[in-house]
Amino acid sequence: MADNNELTPEQTEALLAVRREIDRLDGEILERLAARARCALRVGEIKKGPLYRPEREAQVLRNIAEKNPGPLSTEGVQRIFREIMSWCLGLEQPLKVAYLGPQGTYSESAASKHFGGAPELQPQQTIDDVFHAVEAGATAYGVVPVENSTEGAVGRTLDLFMSRKVSVCGEVSLRIRQNFMTHAADLSQVKRIYSHAQSLSQCNDWLAHHAHGIPRLPVSSNAEAARLAAEDKESAAIAGERAAHHFGLPILFANIEDDPNNTTRFLVIARHDSGPSGKDKTSVAFSALNKPGAVHSLLQPFADEGVSMTKFESRPSRTGLWEYVFYVDIEGHREDPAVARALKALGEHAAFLKVLGSYPVAAI
């Protein structure tokens, strides 16, 4: 690599000057990183408790995004500060985070995105195991899929909140890309399409336009779909790029999801929720008597207090005491006066209410 030799002496001098400037800046950054780390240790001395504060990290990341003058991308500066906070936090002892394994899954990507590179990430075999690790204190935090995921039974995550003493203290969004992969040379040779039901529905428009009439077969996961398609030249799978590589399946059409902003959402769980960050969500679960209009009237306090719902989902109750459990995400922190009043009113009328936690809206 002799590329410097192709430069004129003036260019070489200019290059050296820029590199000296970079070295000077790096020295200044290093000094400030050290000062920042000493501050983190001081916080630990004052608080004598866990250093990790989800609301504080979210505030720092939002602040960085707002003040970023460029030319680095917002993602770039946020990832760099994510790493800085990660190592400052790990000064006293490394944070332990359980996630739905195996390694290489979206859940692992979500854990890294949220916690940076310093923590010890511990893959678990099931969502139940992640909850157990956190509840038993084996890890301080856990990361589990909760919406729109192709990695496992997401309803299970909601059910577990009913029986386990853990709270939601954060959320993570990951962008998900879907691809159409097959050994067939073109679409006309494809006789069936395998995928997780979630992925099939995420590509509904594309399938209706391009693969009308080809049977769609839902299977347990996208990885399983790719495995099946890899064995048979008349089959195709819809799955992520990693599955294509893993099973050696050529991608015939990339990024076929209907919504280009298609994301999978994960929750960060702990034995406590998060303090207010200024831009928060609160997740609650409640049950209602099976009576027409019962749910609607239970939600009335949110409307009265001007609290927006961002998600509403019902699940059959597993205890038999009620017919359904409702999972609702609302904007705001449970300590915000309007939210607190609405939750109090809901609690007085619902057969059962559990506040799963308040946490910062995903900052990166």
Added chain:
Amino acid sequence: MADNNELTPEQTEALLAVRREIDRLDGEILERLAARARCALRVGEIKKGPLYRPEREAQVLRNIAEKNPGPLSTEGVQRIFREIMSWCLGLEQPLKVAYLGPQGTYSESAASKHFGGAPELQPQQTIDDVFHAVEAGATAYGVVPVENSTEGAVGRTLDLFMSRKVSVCGEVSLRIRQNFMTHAADLSQVKRIYSHAQSLSQCNDWLAHHAHGIPRLPVSSNAEAARLAAEDKESAAIAGERAAHHFGLPILFANIEDDPNNTTRFLVIARHDSGPSGKDKTSVAFSALNKPGAVHSLLQPFADEGVSMTKFESRPSRTGLWEYVFYVDIEGHREDPAVARALKALGEHAAFLKVLGSYPVAAI
């Protein structure tokens, strides 16, 4: 999470003061990151070539390690600067890096460790595919295992250097931990031990002391060993933690490798090698006639010039022209006068010589 409420007003004030100080430092870091990114763009304007310079990155990382005043660990500050350089480098367009997949392997960890979070990592199915991606220009860089690996045929990596037009431009070392995993309740119930031959030899002392007389069965990979052990209560596997989690195998004994500094080495390949960084290695391949003393006399120039060898390996030649090809790593850069003289002398006497590349000694 009401932990702030347990603080005295004085403590709360002290905490707020520290956080204001952190915010101030973050602002200063952000300004310098922006200035650093503008410098990176200037370098691109001057050079009009690829921005990535392995020797320059290695120098920055060594410099950071040397100047780090604490309390952050050397690893911590290096990882943070790794991330800073990664995003500065990706300013114009994201770097593409091929590696031996699937996701979740050590090769992926090595690629992340070397290139940080900004590049687009592309898993490949075989080592051949990684070489092909780099040679064909589909990716600028590739990461392949070369020593002591349990992930694939490492000899294949050496062979491919003979036929492909790629150079070595970097190396990565990863610490590898081996574990004894089984469904058996204790060692007395274990009738056979599966593992990759490399891993078995890495745990030789431990096996001799604790598992004397239990048959050891080499299999194609540690993942395969764990899969076999998971199916049978009388079998055990030696493998990494990820395999234990993936196959649900309890770890009976952790970290059983004989050498606690056991590492796997990976090479970074590109269409060019690296400039001198001040602390470099050079990899060469050469062939010798099958004549007693031939190899020894070929290596004489290294001794004469005071150039140290750090690795010596022979492989049967695949072309039939020579009996053996020798792979040698030496200390120093091919542009260092003593190294250049030694290589010239070697080239004059060897039947064949290929300088695979000079590159910085792994900095992190």
